[in-house]
Amino acid sequence: MESAAVSSHDSTIQEIGFERTLYPYVMGTSVLGMKYKDGVLLAADLGGSYGSTLRYKSVERIKPIGKHSLLGASGEISDFQEILRYLDELILYDNMWDDGNSLGPKEVHNYLNRLMYNRRNKFNPLWNSLVLGGVKNGQKYLGMVGMIGTHFEDNHVATGFGNHLARPILRDEWNEDMSFEEAVKLLEKCLRVLLYRDRSSINKFQIAKITEEGVTIFPPYSLKTFWGFSAFKNPTKGAEGSW
């Protein structure tokens, strides 16, 4: 192994010939995903945080992949952009076969898993948690891949903070036959909790839907929040010394 010089002022180890990522910089926060009656829904906010600064407010973190899948990512945005380039090539080659077959969500999920795990083994991870949802031939699919290559499928998934705040809500309230409206309401409930409690989230969300018919990514919108708690009304009451 060649000798490495570590520089702490940037985030790379520079060995002769290549570099590795040590730290993420511009990051997206949670992505939520859940199956519903007609397909799969993904939701994420449009924020790109730079440490504690909410630096970018129009980062689309959910993208369609091919005809049958949606990919949502949290983590380092540049690595997400890199993954999109890999997938673009994958889908392009798939289309070039022109054989009537197309890669479905299961295949894309597997590809992503291999990609992430491979990078992890080289100690040069793509610093993302990915949510892959899709529908092909009537079969709904929802899976997750982490930056170390952990992967699984489930009826509802979440990345980052969503794991802790949203999944318990989903576990309680999700069911197989939710209509689109019910599903969106449930997602919004989770997104609202994340908005209140996750400092990296912003009040600008996108919901994306995939069904057998295709992909729809809805325009960004914001949620109403409630701050009229009685405990907030007289904040200094009983607090000696405050003003």
Next chain:
Amino acid sequence: MAPPLSHPQVPLAMDPDLNAPHSMGTTITGVTYDGGVVLGADSRTTTGIYAANLDVSFSLILHIRVGVYVANRASDKITPLTDNILFVRTLLETGGLIVGGWDKYEGGQIYSVPLGGTILRQPFAIGGSGSTYLYAFFDQAWKEGMSKDEAEKFMVKAVSLAMARDGASGGVVRTVIINAELLLGRFSSTVARRARASQLIA
């Protein structure tokens, strides 16, 4: 203390002071207007990560059609980015970039390239240590559809405000306007003039 980086491919002196704060020592901004873009920056350089003797006009990266040009003090001429690709790579690793330019397909465009290498197209962009003082200003005062003069005035105001508060930014405000006209030849003389002018500032 780790030895200095001596990556053979990076010709510039890159002796990182590992104890220096991770500052970017400048303020850079870019704004689109109806017909092109305006890029702006202060002129102060601080020691640390940015070599103190590099003309700060390198913080203006100028995009012309397919070629990308960098105002390069060392040679005092406008050289294609391909010659400066390692230079830019150094910038990429130590600070953010703002790339701005014009082409006939999409008009004026600004792209933000922060640390990490994310590429994001934006209607305006700010960067550098002084930019922290500008987030709120832009949130409030920036609007779509400014004219060329409004955009330039706005830039100067923004960079001035940052210079007023950021110790690592100062000197003069330099702006560069890129639009369809400027691509047709007046461009290089403008930048060369600025590059030469900067030599007068120690």
